Amino acid sequence: MSKCEQCIIKQFNSLKSLTKDELMRISSCKTSMNIKKGDVIFDEGETINGVYCIKEGICKLSKLSANGKDQIVKIVVKGDLLGYRSMVSDEVSNLQAVALIDMKVCFIPKNEIINDLQTNPKFSFDVLKEMAHNLREADDIIVNMAQKSVRQRLAETLIYIHDSFGVNPDKTLSILLSREDFANIVGTATESAIRVLSQFKKDGLISMVGKKIRIENLEGLKRIE
Amino acid sequence: MSKCEQCIIKQFNSLKSLTKDELMRISSCKTSMNIKKGDVIFDEGETINGVYCIKEGICKLSKLSANGKDQIVKIVVKGDLLGYRSMVSDEVSNLQAVALIDMKVCFIPKNEIINDLQTNPKFSFDVLKEMAHNLREADDIIVNMAQKSVRQRLAETLIYIHDSFGVNPDKTLSILLSREDFANIVGTATESAIRVLSQFKKDGLISMVGKKIRIENLEGLKRIE
């Protein structure tokens, strides 16, 4: 079992603001777990009794809508904290988390960390900052959903993934998503997402390397109206 | 100038978690202001150097989209705190706030309150809870925008206003919005909002008392597919 106080992953999230003592205590009660691609980490309606620190891998946060479709509201990657809202709220989760690739995560029980949240102002301020940032992102998504076309939303999704999560050595997007995932991010039918991506390919904006997508013309994607 | 420590409005927001001493200090540096209907409280891109506590009135938070339309992301009412994200983030505002009716607000400078956020864990935990709640709401809005029809979103908006902000003695919705505001909440063209509301009226789901809307058949609105 690795030690939190020596783990470099925490540099990417609010846990960096914990003291060495706090980290050692957390380290002693955390659970490391491996999660397979496709596994449900937690489900809508479930009580989440702690926070997941993502050491490796990527997962999607989605919400089932009345018509039976999943809407992906966020992609969470290595370094991020998952389920941190459960620390503050006693409500059950409104989201489902599913691994997009194999993951390694550490689970920190709520009981252990909630105390730190209430006694370490630096830590709680950091969490506050993180939430404020997420709220701002959510505002942007709402506006995009409401006012932009499927083409635009899909182009922006590609750009977002490119800019936020980077590319592989062959320049393909580091995050591999199915057409259905793309559809569930932009909030459209799977067929529509397929059609738009095909068009982007025809237009030379993107290319496919196996199942992976490579952006060929970033500026062109940005100009999509 | 009224005193924060005696003000009952704070019961409705996180300020209730401040100590009497903290409240007295804040009271001495706050500014009371009257805001007229239609006034811009703050604009997108502005630095907000504090928090507004709403004593009276209602305002909308919106974001301008690329196509020139405003998207309303939240309605903020008496008792709420406005601009509290500025306490945690040094970024400029991503939203515009415009009064929907005349308002009375107290402005608390960021400098004065940020210290309390970092030293009073009860207060910061309260703010965290508030943000977590707002994030959950934002998730719901994203899913609605992505997956529901204009008819459904408009019906749900009416229900939301009814349930969250209440009704006048004559049973009309306490919040009076223009057709354009409705359009900007559900993310549609003004004409579409007008059409759908007209249809709701024809179907006996709502009625108009002057410019005010009265819900005649709440269950019917809930059944809109």
Place this chain on the structure above:
DNA sequence: AACGAAATATGACCAAAATCATAATTCGCC
């Protein structure tokens, strides 16, 4: 290698909503 299931692709058609145009109504203001 062969099979079946899942993912991707494409066409045809339809429904929802945007856009454009034009009235009708309301409201502030002189």
Place this chain on the structure above:
DNA sequence: GGCGAATTATGATTTTGGTCATATTTCGTT
């Protein structure tokens, strides 16, 4: 009370995107 501007209303038309049907391809499993 009347004028002009803003708001609300409604019709005609077009565009976007959803749905349904059906291939085609990919991939894991035996």
